[in-house]
Amino acid sequence: MANFDWHAERSDLSNIALLDRAPESEGIDLRQVRLYRQGRVRQQMLKYGIDAVILSDPINIRYATGTRNMQIFSMRNAPSRYLLLTANRSILFEFTGCLHLGEGYETVDEVRPSKTASFVAAGPDIHLRERAWAAEMNDLITELVGKGATLGLERLNANVSIALRELGLTIVDAQKPVEMARAIKSPEEMKCINASLRATEIGVGKLREAIRPGLTETALWSVLHQSIIEQNGDYCETRLLSAGQRTNPWFQETASYVIGENELIALDTDVVGCHGYYSDFSRTFHSGPGKPSGVQRDLYKVAHEQVHYNMGILRPGMSFREYADRAWDIPAKYYANRYYLSAHGCGMTGEYPYLYHHGDFPDAGYDGIVEPGMTICVESYIGEDGGAQGVKLEQQLLITDTGIELLSRFPFEEEMLA
Incomplete structure (x- = not known):
């Protein structure tokens, strides 16, 4: 060009x-x-x-x-x-x-x-x-x-x-x-989605590098927002970055909380990026300077397991009900604080379909078919009811004719999986 x-x-x-x-x-x-x-x-x-x-x-x-x-x-x-x-x-x-x-x-x-x-x-x-x-x-x-x-x-x-x-x-x-x-994306449309994801991953990388004790949540979140805007993205749809005890329960909006030493920092990007496409993945970081505690690593490993198990069962032709029946079984101590969805569609925003947990399907779920061309975000939030901290992880993927293609490439934290 x-x-x-x-x-x-x-x-x-x-x-x-x-x-x-x-x-x-x-x-x-x-x-x-x-x-x-x-x-x-x-x-x-x-x-x-x-x-x-x-x-x-x-x-x-x-x-x-x-x-x-x-x-x-x-x-x-x-x-x-x-x-x-x-x-x-x-x-x-x-x-x-x-x-x-x-x-x-x-x-x-x-x-x-x-x-x-x-x-x-x-x-x-x-x-x-x-x-x-x-x-x-x-x-x-x-x-x-x-x-x-x-x-x-x-x-x-x-x-x-x-x-x-x-x-x-x-x-x-x-x-x-x-x-x-909106649910079915063309190959050319997928180029827009990938462009948005790559730009968001640059922003999340800058955010991760900026993490240090003594920084406020808002100051840290602004690093991502600035990077998104300077790469011609539109806006961050939510303010979902929280640290320390504010990681449990989830959905606490970014505030003036000062990040302490050796705390978890959970982020859901929710970025409407370049070309207006949603870049939606979640990561949880550790503020240092020490190593993550055993409890922190355990929470992270459980969330990591949930995301990857549910990614592993997704396939074209699967019904929404079948997905709910086969999805990862949330341990009882984390069930009350579970994320409200197991997975959801993603395009220019979060969109159809919503894939519910097995226990929520009778009241909230609806049936349909997972189709090639759908982009899906697989979710996990793991934190005990009344617990002091929690972990948010999420991956964005494409349903293909034969299985799935991973779209979000930002790495997970190796020291949290050790």
């Missing part, structure tokens, strides 16, 4: 040009990735009898078009930008002053200004804005696919959904077709 000409015409400095020609895009046909993903959504729409979908979740918009704009803001202020997708038309409604961000994408036929139907934008008369919004969208959908169409929605105000139904549209949930579309 030729070096980017920073003195080229302004058209070459557009959003899409910079993203497609960035260093992390080397060797990836992003046009093919975008067309594949949009085709997947349309295939699922046809399968479930949906004439049109309105997507307002920015992750789903990015999946279906490749466009991005103020991801976190858009999540909080939906619908501030949204996509109308039919079998043969893709219209992106972009935030005020941002229409240029949707230009040049082969997955976007037209860019129009959005009309935000939120309370902060519309004020006390929001119901009038919502009804006007619904009427305009109904007219457009009728023009494109006919009267009384079946419309899929995934994130819209309740009053907008009600108004659309009152106008004669058949409203269905778009979550299923979109999630089923």
Whole structure:
């Protein structure tokens, strides 16, 4: 790939040009990735009898078009930008002053200004804005696919959904077709996932090197965050780094806790990295200066065993129920603090499917088939109920036609396995 000409015409400095020609895009046909993903959504729409979908979740918009704009803001202020997708038309409604961000994408036929139907934008008369919004969208959908169409929605105000139904549209949930579309990755899409993982592993390496007693959790976590951003990643979706006694129970957000000597430090990356793809693996480190204790090593070895056992049983064609029945049996003393999932899908975020533990399957589980092209994260958290510390480990992998391919390559701690 030729070096980017920073003195080229302004058209070459557009959003899409910079993203497609960035260093992390080397060797990836992003046009093919975008067309594949949009085709997947349309295939699922046809399968479930949906004439049109309105997507307002920015992750789903990015999946279906490749466009991005103020991801976190858009999540909080939906619908501030949204996509109308039919079998043969893709219209992106972009935030005020941002229409240029949707230009040049082969997955976007037209860019129009959005009309935000939120309370902060519309004020006390929001119901009038919502009804006007619904009427305009109904007219457009009728023009494109006919009267009384079946419309899929995934994130819209309740009053907008009600108004659309009152106008004669058949409203269905778009979550299923979109999630089923996202679940199967193309070979070119896998290049994006691997690029995100490699960048995240660089960041985790820098974090590991920075570990020392006396550093706060927040200072340590910021090392990863800085590395992700400087490599053109998007953001860290969670703040899951904790140390010492704050490693048990899990899910304690990174705080001002000062890391002590010879403590465990547990990390779940949860990185939305370059190209918008999720890089999701977990590691647990030791702060030094001494060696890990026997208790710390035992916790680590048990977590390591759980992850690798469950990776070993995953195969294409396996049902979710079969996986739950065959999965590693969690020892009783760790069961209460078990991670809430045994494994989960992973793409542009954590996604379908969720694979539950055997004991949780009757109440929470659902069945399905593990398919080639799915990317799966296998989870473990090991810590006794009321214990002083715990270990979090996780691996990201691809389901292939014959088995699995390990995607996350960051090493485990040899001194914890000794």
